[in-house]
Amino acid sequence: MSAPLKVELVVNDRAVSAEVQGRTSLADFLRDQLGLTGTRLGCEHGVCGACTVLLDGEPARSCIMLAAQADGLSVTTIEAVGGPGGELTEVQQAFCDTHAVQCGYCTSGMVLATEALLERTPDPTEAEIEEALGGNICRCTGYGQIREAVRLAAARTAGGDPEPAEILEVVQRG
């Protein structure tokens, strides 16, 4: 086995200096070496998006990227989303409020992809939501409540306080 490589990067706003094997993926590095297990592995070939992290603020798939490639970059994982006291961001709160979550396995990646979307596009159109989340597979929800979560977070970030009826898809009960 080849000699380990030394990497220096920023993970969740903290400088990290570590030795990694050349073949170690960024996802395995985060999970196994740093103990940041909120990053999930779904397909391990870059399709499902469960392993999404932010790399210098942009969504990236940590399963098909080597840890060594993150040298010098800034990585944000789900553990850094929300306040230190457990406060939820608007995006996280909106995912709860619309029940955009079932098994939770895609949720870390979905939340990070949504944070990145709203950071650059605070009031996204439906097409922009689809484009931003098109690489994140959810097998549970059918995406309906996820779409609503994005809209709700956008509305609240813009200072609004919408009622459920203003956000949710047409739902009639009788």
Add this chain to the structure above:
Amino acid sequence: MADGWAQVREDRRFVRGQGRYVADIEPPGTTHVGLVASPHAHATITSVDASEALALDGVLCVLTGPELAAETEPLRQYLDLPEVRWRPLADGVTRYAGEWVAAVVATSRAVAEDAAELVDVEYEPLQAVMDPERALEPDAAPVHPAHGTNELVRREFVWGDVDDDFEAADGSVSLRVRWNRNSTVPLETFGVVAAWDRGRDVLDVWASIQMPQFPEQIAGSLGIPLNHVRVHFDVDVGGSYGVKRGIKHAVLAGFLARRVGRPVKLIEDRAENMHGGDFHGPDRIFDVELAHTADGVVTSMRLDVIDDEGAYPGRSPLQLAKPIGSIVGPYTIPSVAYTATAVSTNKTGQVAVRGFGQSPTNYAIESAMDALARELGIDRFELRRRNLIPPDRFPYRIPSGTSYDSGDYQAVLDKAAGLADLPELTARRDHLRQSGLLAGIGVATCLEPGGGNAIFENVMNPANDKTTFPEACRLRIDGTGCVTVVIALSSAGQGHETLVATLAAQELGVNAANVAVARASSLAGLPSQSPVGSRMAIMLGAAVRGAADELKARLVAIGAHQLGVDRTAARYEDGAVVAESGERMEWGELVAIAHRKHHLLPDDLEPGLEAVHVAQVPGGGTLTKPDGTVQMYPTFSFEAHVVLARIDPAIGQVHLDEYAIAHDCGTVINEDVVRGMVLGGVAHGVGVALYERFAFDDGGQPQTLSFVDYLLPSIHEVPQVQTTEHCTPSPLTSRGQKGVGEAGYMGAPAAVASAVNDALAPAGVAIRHVPIGPSDVWTALRATHGVTA
């Protein structure tokens, strides 16, 4: 949190990334499993040389099939097939490409995988049989030669005067439909961690499991007493929808943990999950024939199904029995003949999938209803209205002996049509057609049986006389007055903690936010059959009700004693006991007496406030009768789908423009959870209808090894679905609730196929299989005259 927003307690840990899945569990000293998989669909294993692998630094052991087989029992199957032996590692013969042949344990996953590549296995290839009908021919190569045939089971049922009804009919339609092999393919693969505690003689197991009798099967295969196996259920499961049944994984990991004396972790990679895990779903050929009157009333049905189980049947053939419990769908068909055949081929083994065989059957029946409508020139909605069971006929007994509890199918279909604005939708379809596209409206009306008693085991194998499938909870009011409900199952996104807290709060009249939910291990726990078969709202509803009634009776006894009145003269009311006079004893005082003030307790009461209730399936359970009639499920949810599909004839791609579903699962306990289930089930069904298929070449090589080939619907493919709820409460459950875990998926494949075939109707063609890919549409159109493609 503002009123009106969702209240699902599990969500708050998941949005923080704080779910605890099996991959996150790593006891000190954990070792890792790498797997050697067969490259052949059928071959004799002539030798295994592990010397190079064993020489690798960090490798602890290499286990082969014969070694494992010598020390364990075969995995449990539910048919009587003594010569069909299913094992975690192939023993002498491999029967599908991807089957595990050897397992390596090493100090890291990477080393385990390196070592697996160094295990040198020699094979002598054998003839593979891949087509289920070919497999049934007498000269077909047998998958299990000692069994003598590829037919695993064949059951024939006739309920009513089928031949006479066909004879007397004005006409009949017949068609063949094919439900190709797919599965639920959760984002989390299956994983298990096993640790053998030598000092206590206990095997600890953490797994991403959704499996009835999981601890029993581990104990049985490993030959250790059940009370030495401790399955931990406080593990979040990253999606399952039926398939997370990793018994072979758990037996293998448990065996290896004992052998190496260290915890062993087996996490499938995606390719192992998709082809080596035995997690494929139903793969069926249906021949359907409907007898009918001139005005489209169906008077009899013949349904013949062949199910390709793959190499190892496990529990999957039982999925041919569940549809018997709703064999006529929501229709008044008075007689039915049903023949079900399970076949072995050299494909990956099958397992239970969402709905346990119901959705493929619904697809077959709905396809036949559409074909009949087209044959008679009757509108498909109208044809269904003429055949739906009227609301005034419930409880309704169907020919196979099952009683449907309640329903108003006409009203739900009307709601779906209204939600979709059917006249407007029809105008849009016609406008699309005029613009040169193909467009069609799809409809499906179907049932979701819920809360079953597992008598499908008896239906397919009379030697199995199980007639119940109980579920339990422990309800505790502690010495400080806090309420805790203990359950003994793992969850895969169904929101069971929210469900149980809500139910307990409703029964006790307390605030759900103050009810804690804990999960016991299998050793500390309670009878549980796991969250399968759309059963938890029904079964936990009954368990919580039973336990709460017991505690409330004790509280009333304490309160009445203190208030000096007879117990019959006091009642429980939202945490207090109230005498007829209006005098009250509050929660805190009642709890204090129960836990700490023996001198104030009535003589016949023990201290403490804790109750376990083991709930029986509503309606009970009796064996299948000699005439083949049976009641397997107590409740029947109903759904009606309306879809608008648009197809570009040049490329054959189907796009779903509109999707509306009206749904009735009786009393809704949590609106957001129910809606999420419906939406998720529709999306899964859209995948089945248009994208998802496990394909093999003629030699048995899998063609879909990754998400690049096996297509899961993304947000681009799943339309924005409108939902509406209707409520006909079940008379059999604690609050009128029915099952919802399989909702949406029950009818979406049928509805989408219906829309595609409506789009193809002007061209005079129909596609009789799912998934329907662009090439299928293109091929169908190319076969017609006057359409260039």
